[in-house]
Amino acid sequence: MKETSSWMAKSGPQGDIVLGTRVRLARNIRSIPFPATAERDQLREVLRLGEEMVPLLKKLGEFSFLKMAEVESLEREVLVEKHLISPRHTENPQNKGVILGKHDEISIMINEEDHIRIQVLEPGLQLEQAWQVANAVDDCFEKNLDYAFDPELGFLTACPTNVGTALRASVMFHLPALKRVNQVNKVLGTVSKFGLTVRGLYGEGSDVWGNIYQLSNQVTMGHSEEETIEYLNGFTEQILHSERQAREYLMEENRKLLTEDQLYRSYGVLTHARSMSSQEAMELLSDLKLGVDLGIIQDIDSDVLKQLIVQIRAAHLQKMMGQPLPAEERDRLRASLVRETLSK
């Protein structure tokens, strides 16, 4: 498994504002009940089918197959922090699995809420690309599996909100300037009216830390996959425009000193603190990334900051030390990791 997934290690298109793009397809096998109600034998059969799919993916790159029951609990948490599996996929690991692409660009959960959840992660804004990769994976599977599909409804899924395309496309934004000028709600507050939804870095129910927002489609019926991607792309353009305007405002002559001062202070705390919570680290790293992206702070690599956002998480830190650590130790280690990384 990679130390850092490629989507978080590298910058992509619009990388000053868009951290990453995610596309997820949910699929189920017609003859087998959804995981929540399936018998143990049926779940085992789905897991076996999943493992059989791995060779078929060869033309898309190298893949590995993990049975969740054989993955250590700390390692499972690391997979969650890397966005490769969902938190619920770490619980009751029996008969759950995951197929991982070499650079973590593709992850396919077996027996999560649905039998198969194909997920593609790309750095920066790459909705089209991510959708095409997910579609290619889906094509491989489709030839060998009889999907639960209804000509009227589309793909059938465990949760009715996914029925149809069963596609969820997400764009992960870093919107520190909109936050500073108090415009986040104005820009993101009404998206639900347009069939979209906004969440924090770690999905549903997760708090917004470090000004990172995930925008994704809520509607999976009545529109094709391409329409959904195009629609989300359009919205993304608007958000990019608003964030860029806010950044220009922060750099106006009479505000520049204040902006520089605030961002440099965060830089100072990041490089000197001896103990730091995840949340504080996220907020400070958000400031530092803004400082780098605005050209105020020049000796830091923006990609390093993206990596740190994941590396400072609890499971990553504990994996680094090879053992579980109490919160105080994690806070100390986190501060030390941030200092060392930024001093390089």
Place this chain on the structure above:
Amino acid sequence: MKETSSWMAKSGPQGDIVLGTRVRLARNIRSIPFPATAERDQLREVLRLGEEMVPLLKKLGEFSFLKMAEVESLEREVLVEKHLISPRHTENPQNKGVILGKHDEISIMINEEDHIRIQVLEPGLQLEQAWQVANAVDDCFEKNLDYAFDPELGFLTACPTNVGTALRASVMFHLPALKRVNQVNKVLGTVSKFGLTVRGLYGEGSDVWGNIYQLSNQVTMGHSEEETIEYLNGFTEQILHSERQAREYLMEENRKLLTEDQLYRSYGVLTHARSMSSQEAMELLSDLKLGVDLGIIQDIDSDVLKQLIVQIRAAHLQKMMGQPLPAEERDRLRASLVRETLSK
């Protein structure tokens, strides 16, 4: 005039807690009314007498004589910030003067509230030494001036609270640990019962910034100069003991990380901020000095911090730039001075 007075540039005895010691003697000439009620001619005569005293001080070192009316207004403010003259000595400068020792260790105000105010400033805790120097200056003057002295009351002064010895001895403490453990009031709150008084860095009515407290005697009658000095010395020992105890507490195993974290954060802000008020700079420098004195932060010279406390003041900054500056410019310059000084 020196860039920084020796008492603020150097460390003295107990220099981790005591920034400096000050002894002041008030004297008046018998045949002339106190400055507030004297005629212009009489004030001019006192100023002339003061100037005549300068050669007599030769055995105590080199001295210069300044007529306040000939000192530029910004320069007068610099003298206040260096504690060499009082704020009231900058107002209506006509017929006011000051005799300054080569290293600003001695300053003698002419026609302030009293005709003559002899002040001695020493780095660290040096009450005895400061008193002896002030006494030596006084001896020089006494031979040539007829002091207003009453056998019953002692030296007569413009303000009745000074009558007697007319001695005010002050110790300037840095008490950041007592402040952190919330014990400053317990330790200093009752001093008035013991004939002492506590003020901020810039004397009467000045706020306490940067955890700097000046302790001085309030009583000038009924005790000899030596008794007053000894009494203040005794109190100082107690305060030193309390502050050291508080510092030990901050470094106890279970508090050390928190202390280190807090002090390093201040260090980080000091070395990164782009704009900083005087008050904030004082508070952060106080933290940094504590960090250095506790041995937590090792690459900074404690004396540099003492110097900065004075150099960051408004008049010093403006003198550095050779012109008056608006507050925003001063804040920017202050942050820049602090960064440059600390990066050396």
